[in-house]
Amino acid sequence: MSLYAPANAESVFTYGSPRLKFGPGSSSELGFELASLGARRVLLVTDAGVAATGAPERIVKQVSDAGIETVTYASTHVEPTDASLSDAIAFARDRGPFDAVVALGGGSSIDTAKAVNLLTTNDGDLMDYINAPVGAGRAPAKALLPLVALPTTTGTGSESTTICVLDVLDQHVKTGISHPRLRPELAIVDPELTMSQPSGVTAAAGMDILCHALESWTARPYTSYERKQPEQRVPYCGSNPVSDVWAEKAMRLLAGSFRTAVRDGDDGTARHEMALAATFAGMGFGNAGVHVPHANAYPIAGLVRDFRPDGYPSAEPMVPHGMAVSLTAPEAFRFTFDADPQRHLDAARMLDPTVEVDVADPSGVLPSVLTALMRDIGIPNGIGAVGFGPGDVDAIVSGTMKQQRLLATAPKPVSEQDVAGIVERSITLW
Numbered sequence: 001m002s003l004y005a006p007a008n009a010e011s012v013f014t015y016g017s018p019r020l021k022f023g024p025g026s027s028s029e030l031g032f033e034l035a036s037l038g039a040r041r042v043l044l045v046t047d048a049g050v051a052a053t054g055a056p057e058r059i060v061k062q063v064s065d066a067g068i069e070t071v072t073y074a075s076t077h078v079e080p081t082d083a084s085l086s087d088a089i090a091f092a093r094d095r096g097p098f099d100a101v102v103a104l105g106g107g108s109s110i111d112t113a114k115a116v117n118l119l120t121t122n123d124g125d126l127m128d129y130i131n132a133p134v135g136a137g138r139a140p141a142k143a144l145l146p147l148v149a150l151p152t153t154t155g156t157g158s159e160s161t162t163i164c165v166l167d168v169l170d171q172h173v174k175t176g177i178s179h180p181r182l183r184p185e186l187a188i189v190d191p192e193l194t195m196s197q198p199s200g201v202t203a204a205a206g207m208d209i210l211c212h213a214l215e216s217w218t219a220r221p222y223t224s225y226e227r228k229q230p231e232q233r234v235p236y237c238g239s240n241p242v243s244d245v246w247a248e249k250a251m252r253l254l255a256g257s258f259r260t261a262v263r264d265g266d267d268g269t270a271r272h273e274m275a276l277a278a279t280f281a282g283m284g285f286g287n288a289g290v291h292v293p294h295a296n297a298y299p300i301a302g303l304v305r306d307f308r309p310d311g312y313p314s315a316e317p318m319v320p321h322g323m324a325v326s327l328t329a330p331e332a333f334r335f336t337f338d339a340d341p342q343r344h345l346d347a348a349r350m351l352d353p354t355v356e357v358d359v360a361d362p363s364g365v366l367p368s369v370l371t372a373l374m375r376d377i378g379i380p381n382g383i384g385a386v387g388f389g390p391g392d393v394d395a396i397v398s399g400t401m402k403q404q405r406l407l408a409t410a411p412k413p414v415s416e417q418d419v420a421g422i423v424e425r426s427i428t429l430w
């Protein structure tokens, strides 16, 4: 069912994913995998917080035991910027050549590794490849090195996707580089690497999983687009039968484990299920796409004043990506409800099998499941709690309206007034 009805409807959807190795202990096979790829000298990209856990040191030792030299870059900026990516690229150009890249960390490290891989194998600079209109939107002409991604957070799914997200500082805009060549060759998802995530990171990154699953599940169906020519196809093709499978599975896993993983980070079963949920949701949204909550998240993160969340480096203010996405999600799904009521109610039941449907206000069912979860895991109660007020609505709306690539995936048309309503109602959620 869709509110869109094109005359020449699309009948084709696509699906792409990296090779996957999943499970406790799987990261101990990295040396074998790199040797199988023919690598002799690799760049390891990580960040200071992950380095402090000792995981990169163990990885370097294990890779060295397989006869492979590693050069480590541990200065990834948490939530990369054009400046931080340029520093990482300069480091890699100076210390290369390499024959594979390894990312060990959350989305920040994996995205940094994608940019470094792109700019050490292809000519030009970062702005050439950033999505238009912010950058020139150039496609990489040459193949990249094999990238092996080992996520240490349970969140972004970046190990599966074709995107690198970054802040362009002088334009105050969060945007991305998106091309199939950026997708990692192999994702090694070892839940043991995620056990040391601080509780605040588990909560925010977990809301990113939840929104990936919900937004791809409710995304505009692939059949609601005009038929594309082969050369017009993009990785995000709208909700489809394959992405639906991943989204459903992710939501059911989150229902069982999210609260436990935030409350008790030593619970191995919860960590395992969160890692599976992140992987599943990544495989889903990486093909279907995301919409309104992600579009709102970009200006919310970009316009931050002095909010400093628990569990993240305190040197700079930030609204972490997953938290920024979640803060307008309840109101965004109230807005999209009428595009497909059944999907919204099904999602609410997957996330909370005990939920009662209020027949007087069915559009409020999914929002109430989301706010109950957010309250339980310590997510702020709206954008007001991270420093925004009514005077910021216009700036947030203007930033959201620039994310047309994401808004186009929403299950119904989204006007400036619609976004303003969602943002205003998200100042205080409960």
Ligand SMILES: NC(=O)c1ccc[n+]([C@@H]2O[C@H](COP(=O)([O-])OP(=O)(O)OC[C@H]3O[C@@H](n4cnc5c(N)ncnc54)[C@H](O)[C@@H]3O)[C@@H](O)[C@H]2O)c1
Pocket (backbone or CB within 6 Å): 047, 048, 049, 050, 053, 078, 079, 080, 105, 106, 107, 108, 109, 111, 152, 153, 154, 155, 156, 157, 158, 161, 162, 163, 164, 165, 166, 193, 194, 195, 196, 197, 198, 201, 204, 205, 208, 311, 312, 313, 321, 322
């Ligand atoms: N490319 C994509 O498909 C995609 C999708 C969603 C989000 N993103 C991007 O990913 C970034 C967010 O990534 P994230 O949420 O995974 O977090 P992150 O990589 O930003 O890390 C958050 C914090 O957690 C710490 N940390 C990570 N793993 C840890 C561990 N196991 N133990 C202890 N500390 C740990 C880090 O040091 C950091 O301080 C944002 O820039 C976002 O825009 C990318």
